[in-house]
Amino acid sequence: MLLTTNFSLDEFESKDGSSMPYTVLQNVKELANALQVIRDHFGVPVTITSGYRSPAHNDTIEGAVKGSQHTLGKAADLKVQGKTAREMYDGIEMLIDKGLIPQGGLGLYSNRVHYDIRGTKARWGVSADNAKKGFLGVLGGLVLTWFIGKQMGL
């Protein structure tokens, strides 16, 4: 069943073959509308690597949060043809800022992004990345200062 111009229901199905409860299906339809806006923005195919996960299937995924937005049919992990995860993340953030897609969760991974329509703002991946860079940058600066000081006999 086609949900939007480019997304069909089977792309969102749980990988363990569980059928979607009615409320999940309603969420998936809303999510598909947002993904279509994302797809139109990039103008290239968008692959859903993980959509709805039945609670049982979600439990088998390493690192997955219990009660994840995926188990509600509100989340999708995405790959966009020819785009880096960072480019996808920034593009989706811009669409949220413009109010073209719902506010929600946005996570940056090495080769994909997670987007969900939980309604409240949640971000991960990027800030953790920046914090690490910031810390290493500060540490590097201190070591360099110490080294130069030592060389100059200060």
Ligand SMILES: [Zn+2]
């Ligand atoms: Zn996800």
